[in-house]
Amino acid sequence: MKSKIGIIIGREFNERVRKKSFIITTLLTPFLMLGMMFAPMLITIYSESDLKQIAVVDDSKIIAQALQNNKEVEFIATPLPIEIARTEYSDYFAVLHIGSDIMENHNNVQLYTNGSTSIALEQNITTQIEMVLQNEKLKKHNIENLPQILADIESNVSIQSYKNAPEKSGEEAESSSSVVATVLAYVLSFMLYMFLLIYGVMVMQSVIEEKNNRVLEVMVSSVRPFEMMMGKILGVASVAVLQIAIWIALIGSVAYFVMPMVLPDEIVAALAMMKEGGAAAMQGAGEIGILQAIMMLSNMEYIATILASLLIFMVGGFLLYAAMYAAIGSSVDSPQDAQQLQTPITIPIIVSLFVMISVINDPTSDLAFWFSMIPLTSPIVMMARIPYEIPAWEIAVSAVILYASFLLVVWGAAKIYRVGILMHGKKPNLKELWRWMKY
Helix, strand or coil: CHHHHHHHHHHHHHHHHCCHHHHHHHHHHHHHHHHHHHHHHHHHHHCCCCCEEEEEEECCCCCHHHCCCCCCEEEEECCCCHHHHHHHCCCCCEEEEECCCCCCCCCCEEEEECCCCCHHHHHHHHHHHHHHHHHHHHHCCCCCCHHHHHHHHCCCCCCCCEECCHHHCCCCCEECCHHHHHHHHHHHHHHHHHHHHHHHHHHHHHHHHHHHCCHHHHHCCCCCHHHHHHHHHHHHHHHHHHHHHHHHHHHHHHHHHHHHHHCCHHHHHHHHHHHHHHHHHHCCCCCHHHHHHHHHHCCHHHHHHHHHHHHHHHHHHHHHHHHHHHHHHHHCCCHHHHHHHHHHHHHHHHHHHHHHHHHHHCCCCHHHHHHCCCCCCHHHHHHHHHHHCCCHHHHHHHHHHHHHHHHHHHHHHHHHHHHHCCCCCCCCCHHHHHHHHCC
């Protein structure tokens, strides 16, 4: 039995690994994943907006003189009326008009742009105007040294997150980042979603193709239907495992060797200070959130947990869904006939994506917990929770339930497969599939 299944596994493995599409997908996917994870941070570090000149027509004589220039925008006050200024300053990015009654009517502000504006730019302008209006109103209370008082009370807070591990009380707490966890949750969940659909349908189409070519009818004389189904499922699974292993090796190599070279020197220096001195070393080191995100991604124990979990749940999810897809493929004669029977299988996968959004908002909720235990949804939902460093026992229990469910499903799928591979010319419904399972 083992040798027959091994022959089928080898055939399925060699047939797929030698395809150009497998090679291209295997090599490109890790770089796409790394791009999705690191691109936002690198863009934030390196991006600088072009300086935009804005002419200010201030009828109130209050706002223009208090507006502050920055890297994004430069304000130039003008005494011209707004009608003339809009024409005179057509080579500027925009003309800002502030009404004479701005103190009473805070909405009397217009921005006439000569190009496309952005939410960030508008927020920059409105924030500055709001601060000026607040200061002007405070001056009416005759408070001495008001500017100094406001400067003293201004406080900008940046949260430094650490994973509290009581069992490691003698060691320094590990840096954590909710941004990294959220990005990983999205990336891993969508990767599982695409993986289950693509590889599951691949198994189904392979069965349909061999059934139409009468290959299965020839093989069934020497190999039991259960052996054929398991050989096909495990053969495609071995391709998936190889692909995941290559992904892990490429992602790990790029993250370890390439990332230090693309990061700015000041960021590398700040990271070194964080490793040596902890939170105190981060004072004035720049964007703490970005630094903690990079620290979290450079934590090999954390990354190893993510990758090991990915392998476990990706393979387990594939085995579970591949068994069902193989059963469907054996019962129909064309992919078009399989559409109706696929719906009950794809619904849990789609539901998992909706639950994933709730999981990201609260990874420890009851909804997140139970959907990460249900085998049809656990691969996607659990991979959305794992980046938030949930308890290890929850991961273990979910994995055990998933693989136990695979054994149960493959038993029922084998019964459908046994009958379906020899049936032609009739598309069964769900009721008939259930009857086949009871034979």
